[in-house]
Amino acid sequence: MKTLEWNTLFGEGARRIQASTIRELLKLTQRPGVLSFAGGLPAPELFPKEEAAHKAAAILKEKGEVALQYGPTEGYFPLRAWIADWLGVSPEEVLITTGSQQALDLLGKVFLDEESPVLLEAPSYMGAIQAFRAYGPRFLTVPAGEKGPDLDALEEVLKRERPRFLYLIPSFQNPSGGLIPLKARERLLEMIMEGGLVVVEDDAYRELYFGDGRLPSLFELSREAGYPGVVYLSSFSKILSPGLRVAFAVAHLEAILKLTQAKQGVDLHTPVLNQMLVHALVQEDFPERLERIRATYRAKAKAMLEALDREMPEGVRYTRPQGGMFVWMELPQGLSAEALFREAIAQDVAFVPGGPFFAGGGGENTLRLSYATLGPEGIAEGVRRLAKALKGLLALA
Numbered sequence: 399m400k401t402l403e404w405n406t407l408f409g410e411g412a413r414r415i416q417a418s419t420i421r422e423l424l425k426l427t428q429r430p431g432v433l434s435f436a437g438g439l440p441a442p443e444l445f446p447k448e449e450a451a452h453k454a455a456a457i458l459k460e461k462g463e464v465a466l467q468y469g470p471t472e473g474y475f476p477l478r479a480w481i482a483d484w485l486g487v488s489p490e491e492v493l494i495t496t497g498s499q500q501a502l503d504l505l506g507k508v509f510l511d512e513e514s515p516v517l518l519e520a521p522s523y524m525g526a527i528q529a530f531r532a533y534g535p536r537f538l539t540v541p542a543g544e545k546g547p548d549l550d551a552l553e554e555v556l557k558r559e560r561p562r563f564l565y566l567i568p569s570f571q572n573p574s575g576g577l578i579p580l581k582a583r584e585r586l587l588e589m590i591m592e593g594g595l596v597v598v599e600d601d602a603y604r605e606l607y608f609g610d611g612r613l614p615s616l617f618e619l620s621r622e623a624g625y626p627g628v629v630y631l632s633s634f635s636k637i638l639s640p641g642l643r644v645a646f647a648v649a650h651l652e653a654i655l656k657l658t659q660a661k662q663g664v665d666l667h668t669p670v671l672n673q674m675l676v677h678a679l680v681q682e683d684f685p686e687r688l689e690r691i692r693a694t695y696r697a698k699a700k701a702m703l704e705a706l707d708r709e710m711p712e713g714v715r716y717t718r719p720q721g722g723m724f725v726w727m728e729l730p731q732g733l734s735a736e737a738l739f740r741e742a743i744a745q746d747v748a749f750v751p752g753g754p755f756f757a758g759g760g761g762e763n764t765l766r767l768s769y770a771t772l773g774p775e776g777i778a779e780g781v782r783r784l785a786k787a788l789k790g791l792l793a794l795a
């Protein structure tokens with residue numbers, strides 16, 4: 399049979415499409431016995447399995463002709479209305495997406511051309527970098543830490559660049575765990591309004607706060623200021639189920655219209671049964687569910703930090719998250735997180751090396767640890783193995 403050189407057959411755009419490090423690593427973590435700090439996979443014990451089984455059966459029995467039929471691209475209206483009520487916006491401003499990951503792709507499709515400047519934090523969510531990279535933009539980055547992006551550095555960049563949008567994760571940033579304080583949010587919004595810029599606010603972890611309450615989103619602050627330039631993303635992945643792939647974008651009607659048109663060409667609509675199931679699940683005990691989720695991740699984060707404090711050698715720095723799913727670690731300069739990964743996986747423990755979170759390169763000595771999936775015993779044993787691998791590497795340094 400004739401063989402085809404597929405690489406010669408792909409289009410120019412295909413050259414910009416690269417694998418997701420998280421997705422590739424997750425395959426490695428499937429091996430029995432591996433303790434994984436890699437994917438931000440929500441705690442499976444929190445999934446509403448019995449409730450979902452019961453409600454899905456009822457939906458198919460009573461509204462099967464809706465659930466199994468094509469649906470509107472904008473989304474299942476009762477779910478859009480519920481989200482609108484939850485966020486204090488109108489249903490017309492809400493677009494249901496197939497995960498926030500699809501919203502990120504749609505935003506790249508709608509806002510980015512080749513060489514368009516787009517601004518991200520360094521580090522930032524690698525799924526967003528992967529989604530945007532497919533459109534060939536020019537990445538601008540500003541350093542980000544536990545209190546969010548360096549606003550002085552951002553101010554300098556905005557003096558000479560006009561990014562198509564800024565992609566920010568103000569609350570419990572992936573991967574740095576950063577939380578932008580209220581005053582900094584207000585200063586940031588001033589800068590955005592002054593420049594007439596668009597911000598994509600990815601609020602995937604909005605409900606996973608460990609303290610007494612949530613800070614106002616940039617979206618909420620922008621609405622108070624009457625500024626339409628914030629596109630707000632969030633998802634049911636971390637508060638219900640990532641496998642259902644139901645998330646949403648909220649924005650000015652003109653942006654929502656264009657994003658909806660783009661979605662028509664991508665998947666017509668998000669699976670209707672999944673949307674109806676999410677809508678049914680959020681009808682009951684939603685606040686109590688969120689409290690249970692917060693308590694679960696608060697306990698996991700505590701177990702993680704206690705283990706790190708106990709096991710990690712001198713010279714290793716790591717964040718102390720106030721929410722979300724991640725601890726961000728910096729190894730002593732000169733040590734490679736990729737080299738540590740090879741040592742660690744040999745000892746059946748996994749994490750995500752930090753390099754792919756830097757759109758502009760760098761971060762070779764950084765790594766992301768997710769405490770979301772393991773229980774306290776798994777976390778303690780996983781950190782013990784990680785420390786052993788690190789001490790082995792340090793001994794060679």
Ligand SMILES: Cc1ncc(COP(=O)(O)O)c(CN[C@@H](CCCC(=O)O)C(=O)O)c1O
Pocket residue numbers: 418420421424436437438439496497498499500523525567572600602632633634635640644645
């Ligand atoms: C900031 C941010 N924005 C969007 C997403 C994707 O969420 P969806 O499930 O697509 O709604 C995520 C999910 N990130 C996880 C999940 C990736 C899981 C995977 O690739 O299997 C992670 O970083 O490990 C996120 O952290």
